[in-house]
Structure formats: C-alpha cells, structure tokens
Amino acid sequence: MTVLDTQTRTTKPVGMSDAEWQARLELAACYRIFDHLGWVEMVFNHITVRVPGEDGHLLINPFGLMYDEVTASNLVKIDLDGNILSDSDWPINEAGLLIHSVIHANRPDAHCIMHTHTTAGTGVACLRGGLDPDNFYAAQLHDMVAYHNFEGVTVDPEEKPRLVANLGERNLMVLRNHGLLALGPTLPAAFSALWTLQRACEIQLAAQSSGQPLTPVTLEAAVRSTKESFQMGDRTQAGRTLFTALRRRIDRIAPDYAV
Ligand SMILES: [Zn+2]
Incomplete structure (x- = not known):
C-alpha cells in the first residue's frame, strides 16, 4: 500500500459518477489549500462535503494522512453514521466526524463543513468576549457567528442537540476554547x-x-459591511472567484491532489 499513487490518474475511477469525481477533486484541492495556508492540525481536523446525488453520503479525509497527502481518490466515502462505503486503505476519525455528521444531518443546506484549530481561531475562541467586531473582517460578520460552549473533545453524542441548537441557522460558529467551524451551500462559499x-x-x-x-x-x-459583503448577488457564487484562484495555485504547486 502506498500513500500516494505515482501513476497520475487523469480520469475518474471506473464506476464513479462524474459528479462524485468533481466533488472529490474540489475537496482534495481544498485540503491542499488549507495546507498551503497553514490551516492544519497534523492528521486531525476535517473538511467534509456531500456526495452529489447520494443522500446522506459524505466525503472525508482518511485518518492518518497529512493534508498534503490527501488526493481525490483517497478521500473516503462514508454515511452519516461513519460507515465506510468506498474502498479505503485508511480508517476515518470517528470522534472527529461527530461535529460534521450531526450538522450535515440537521442542516440540509450544508453541502460543505470545515473545522479548524488554527492558532488565531482557537486563540479567539478562548477569549471570554469571543470575536471582537473592531476590524475590517469582523465587521463583515455582524450577527453571523454562533457560539458553542466547550463540553470536552466532542465525542459525547449527548452534545449533538446542543451543537445543532447553538448553530441555529448561522453558517459560522466559534467553538469556545476549541476552534472555528464554517459551512456553506458550496465548498467555495464555506471557504470564503x-x-x-x-x-x-x-x-x-x-x-x-x-x-x-x-x-x-x-x-x-x-x-x-455585513450586508454589502455577504448579501449581494447569488449566495451560491460566494467565494467562487477566490477559491478558483487558489485552486489554480494548487494546480501549479501540488498537482498530485488530482490523482
Ligand atoms: Zn476540533
């Protein structure tokens, strides 16, 4: 078993829908973008997307790989209970999946969910006052960020209803003392x-x-600022220009994501 194929796969695997392959390519590129930006926590943390046309099926990173080892073909297809549905040489992090699975299950609009432990994100999550509104970016997030109090390392199923209730209809959440979470109707929207x-x-x-x-x-x-930043135009187009530009950079510096 090898971590990365040395044979570049330029076409989708036999039997896989084109929609799933495109979702895999976009998600694998996103893992490499996170790596490029330093939004990584060793082999931990996750970005998940729904498999288009397959109700309740998700794609997630294999547990044990660094983000710069994630590729389109080694992403793992799972159901909301964490059962592995695709051939995989790797397990998944079932504890880490809990936050993602409960939000995917309760927010039909959540195509993509991202969770990070960046130093800045977790640092602000530790502050009693949370996110301060007094800068250019925070000003664009007025009343858009939910908060969830820390109860432990998020492995207890009893925490699920409180996660869902605290998130409500927002697309961003500060997990107090823990990290950041974003979701969106598309991966680029969640990313932006x-x-x-x-x-x-x-x-x-x-x-x-x-x-x-x-x-x-x-x-x-x-x-x-919030109205002008997030409410203009078609929300499904949000972030598309930014993400596409970053994906071009990944195409240049880490094209093996596409195998
Ligand atoms: Zn976490």
Missing part, C-alpha cells in the same frame, strides 16, 4: 466565510497584542 473569520481572528489578536485601545467599528458600519 471561514477565510473571513480566520482573518478577523488573526487581526484581532495582532491588534490586541499591542496593548493599545482599539478604534471601535460603529454598529451602523458593521451592519452595512
């Missing part, structure tokens, strides 16, 4: 939302580390 939140966290910590008082963003400016 998470990128905005990640940048807000990075800038908040940089500004707060100065020890100087921050210049407040007015409520009016935050409301307007």
Whole structure:
C-alpha cells in the first residue's frame, strides 16, 4: 500500500459518477489549500462535503494522512453514521466526524463543513468576549457567528442537540476554547466565510497584542459591511472567484491532489 499513487490518474475511477469525481477533486484541492495556508492540525481536523446525488453520503479525509497527502481518490466515502462505503486503505476519525455528521444531518443546506484549530481561531475562541467586531473582517460578520460552549473533545453524542441548537441557522460558529467551524451551500462559499473569520481572528489578536485601545467599528458600519459583503448577488457564487484562484495555485504547486 502506498500513500500516494505515482501513476497520475487523469480520469475518474471506473464506476464513479462524474459528479462524485468533481466533488472529490474540489475537496482534495481544498485540503491542499488549507495546507498551503497553514490551516492544519497534523492528521486531525476535517473538511467534509456531500456526495452529489447520494443522500446522506459524505466525503472525508482518511485518518492518518497529512493534508498534503490527501488526493481525490483517497478521500473516503462514508454515511452519516461513519460507515465506510468506498474502498479505503485508511480508517476515518470517528470522534472527529461527530461535529460534521450531526450538522450535515440537521442542516440540509450544508453541502460543505470545515473545522479548524488554527492558532488565531482557537486563540479567539478562548477569549471570554469571543470575536471582537473592531476590524475590517469582523465587521463583515455582524450577527453571523454562533457560539458553542466547550463540553470536552466532542465525542459525547449527548452534545449533538446542543451543537445543532447553538448553530441555529448561522453558517459560522466559534467553538469556545476549541476552534472555528464554517459551512456553506458550496465548498467555495464555506471557504470564503471561514477565510473571513480566520482573518478577523488573526487581526484581532495582532491588534490586541499591542496593548493599545482599539478604534471601535460603529454598529451602523458593521451592519452595512455585513450586508454589502455577504448579501449581494447569488449566495451560491460566494467565494467562487477566490477559491478558483487558489485552486489554480494548487494546480501549479501540488498537482498530485488530482490523482
Ligand atoms: Zn476540533
């Protein structure tokens, strides 16, 4: 068994739908983008997407691989209970899947769910006041971020209803003392939302580390920024330009994601 095929697979595997192969390519590229950006936590954390046309089926990273080893063909197809449905040399992280599976099950609009433990994201998640509104990116997230209190390492099924209730209809959540979560009707939409939140966290910590008082963003400016940033145009197109540009970079620097 090898981690990565040395034979580049330029066409989808026999018997796989074109829609699934395209979803695998997009998701594998996303794992490489996260790696490129440093949004990685060793072999932990997950990005999941639904398999188009297959109700209740998800794609997830194999447990044990770094993000720069994830490829379109080694992504694992599972159901919402974590049963593996595709041929895989690797297991999945069932504990890590809990957050993703319960949200996919309860949010039909969640095509894609991303969860990170970045230093900036987890750092802000540890602050009593959470996300501060006083920077360019946080101002675009007014009333868009949910919070969920820390109960442990998210392996207890009894936490599921509280996760779902605290998320509500929002697409971003700060898991207090833990990390960040984003979802979207498309992978690029989830990515652009998470990128905005990640940048807000990075800038908040940089500004707060100065020890100087921050210049407040007015409520009016935050409301307007959020409206202009997220409510314009077709939401399904959100993030598409950004993600496509990053995927071109991955095509240049890590084209083996597509095997
Ligand atoms: Zn986590």
